[in-house]
Amino acid sequence: MTDVARDPRIIVALDYPAAAPALDLVSGLDPASCRLKVGKEMFTRLGPAFVEQLVGRGFDVFLDLKFHDIPNTVAAACAAAADLGVWMVNLHASGGRKMMTTARERLESLSHRPLLIAVTILTSLGEKDIAEVGFVGAPADNVVRLARLTRESGLDGIVCSPLEAAEVRPLVGRDFLLVTPGVRPASAARDDQKRVMTPLDALNNGADMLVIGRPITAADDPQASLERIQREIAGFRR
Numbered sequence: 001m002t003d004v005a006r007d008p009r010i011i012v013a014l015d016y017p018a019a020a021p022a023l024d025l026v027s028g029l030d031p032a033s034c035r036l037k038v039g040k041e042m043f044t045r046l047g048p049a050f051v052e053q054l055v056g057r058g059f060d061v062f063l064d065l066k067f068h069d070i071p072n073t074v075a076a077a078c079a080a081a082a083d084l085g086v087w088m089v090n091l092h093a094s095g096g097r098k099m100m101t102t103a104r105e106r107l108e109s110l111s112h113r114p115l116l117i118a119v120t121i122l123t124s125l126g127e128k129d130i131a132e133v134g135f136v137g138a139p140a141d142n143v144v145r146l147a148r149l150t151r152e153s154g155l156d157g158i159v160c161s162p163l164e165a166a167e168v169r170p171l172v173g174r175d176f177l178l179v180t181p182g183v184r185p186a187s188a189a190r191d192d193q194k195r196v197m198t199p200l201d202a203l204n205n206g207a208d209m210l211v212i213g214r215p216i217t218a219a220d221d222p223q224a225s226l227e228r229i230q231r232e233i234a235g236f237r238r
């Protein structure tokens with residue numbers, strides 16, 4: 001398990017339609033002061049070479065591809081991510097215990113083992129949406145159940161909203177990463193995020209790592225924006 005207390009807590013979400021603007025941004029960032037997230041859009045456009053380029057520049061990369069398939073396929077995909085040298089990779093907890101344990105065991109057999117975390121219930125889904133696909137009860141109850149299943153399956157943590165973090169943290173203990181998007185510095189626009197929280201409030205709610213995109217990537221001076229957020233959370237102690 002990574003010692004999160006000494007690690008940079010901010011993961012910058014690189015959501016660009018092409019490599020050039022992403023690399024422009026990355027050129028101004030220090031790998032010691034933040035991590036990077038590559039999601040489905042950039043990976044689908046640019047492929048593994050782009051990820052390897054970021055890793056080659058010394059960044060910890062969270063490959064946010066949210067795998068969900070039969071256990072053998074997900075385990076193989078996680079191993080392929082490990083081969084790219086990524087720091088963290090994720091899957092959907094709703095793929096089930098067998099899928100999660102098979103992926104974790106495959107990663108444990110490798111010399112470079114990325115952290116493996118799970119998405120519980122997508123924050124875009126409400127009660128009606130999850131009922132339509134067969135989940136019973138409120139989204140929050142399903143988040144808690146799937147967080148427990150993720151922990152029991154030996155994974156390193158989950159992605160959750162800062163609001164869910166407060167509910168989940170007491171149930172999973174300290175040694176389990178809670179990675180939260182939906183974070184907005186007090187001064188920033190909310191963009192299309194509805195249920196947002198400031199970085200400091202998210203950490204106080206139990207988050208370990210904060211995924212932040214547009215408040216940094218769309219800022220006139222991204223480096224200055226990152227530093228401002230780092231100052232906002234500098235005094236935080238767990």
Ligand code: C5P
Pocket residue numbers: 013014015039122123124159181182183191193211212213214215
């Ligand atoms: O620009 P912004 O800070 O909203 O970016 C947040 C990042 O976190 C995006 O890459 C988005 O896809 C991701 N994310 C999210 N909400 C979730 C899961 C992932 O905003 N529930």
